[in-house]
Amino acid sequence: MLRPRFDASGLITCVTTDASNGDVLMVAHMNAEALQKTVASGEAWYFSRSRKALWRKGETSGHVQRVVEMRIDCDQDAVWLRVEQTGGAACHTGRRSCFYRAVNGGEGGIAALSFVAAERVFDPDAVYGKHGHSHD
Amino acid sequence: MLRPRFDASGLITCVTTDASNGDVLMVAHMNAEALQKTVASGEAWYFSRSRKALWRKGETSGHVQRVVEMRIDCDQDAVWLRVEQTGGAACHTGRRSCFYRAVNGGEGGIAALSFVAAERVFDPDAVYGKHGHSHD
DSSP: OOOOOOOTTSOEEEEEEETTTOOEEEEEEEOHHHHHHHHHHSBOEEEETTTTEEEETTTTTSOOEEEEEEEEOTTSSEEEEEEEEGGGOOSTTSBSOSOOEEEEOOGGGOOEEEEOSOOBSSOHHHHHOTTOOOOO | OOOOOOOTTSOEEEEEEETTTOOEEEEEEEOHHHHHHHHHHSBOEEEETTTTEEEETTTTTSOOEEEEEEEEOTTSSEEEEEEEEGGGOOSTTSBSOSOOEEEEOOGGGOOEEEEOSOOBSSOHHHHHOTTOOOOO
16 A cells, blocks of 8 residues: 655655666655656656745656656655656756766765766757756 | 765765666665765665664675766766665565555555565565664
8 A cells, every 4th residue: 555654844755767778867856746646647746845846847848757657665755757758858957867977986085077978958048948947 | 076965964865776777776865974985985885864874785684785887966966876786685675676566546546556576585584683674
């Protein structure tokens, strides 16, 4: 039986992966309503912590996420969505995945970042306007 | 440059996937020390919220996670680890992945769970003792 354990803010962590290749596209949050709407509609809904608002993924960009499978973890405090990402890009920066930078170990334990899979699928200024957009 | 954005509790969310097939194995948390030790050692370290302790994955079970790649997301508040899971099981229930149950939409929007990929790789009682173990 589904008994999601929402945190003190009423949220649960959601990991969304590309069903075609397993890549992690994004990590976001859902409140009870976002979870219910995702189950009912078969499209991903999240809760934006920065905007404090329910958020249908792709409502601005048109790049909606069709849910192929939803899973929940052992202690029911995290959800895994396997999706078909329409438009090809999940990240608000226009990239396919939010995880477009690798963390590399370096001298003296200082970590450096390098870009991987960082090509932009769309121009975020053109889609969201110059004020930008965050999906957090 | 790596500038992880830890939350008010000093933690960052970490998604860990199986590098061989992209399946999500677990979602856990890291504090600054766990992140540093993971980068430095090439093995996954987490911070247990329930035990309030730094935790080397596999320290009890021997099922350590060798890091193949670490990535960080656009706003640096989530980490993605691609790992080689030794021993074959990441979940404290003895299963390969913590996400062994699918959420299915049902009548009237009530979601039901079904088991998928739920075979146990090890017996948790034998590994952790009857008191059990949580990796949260």
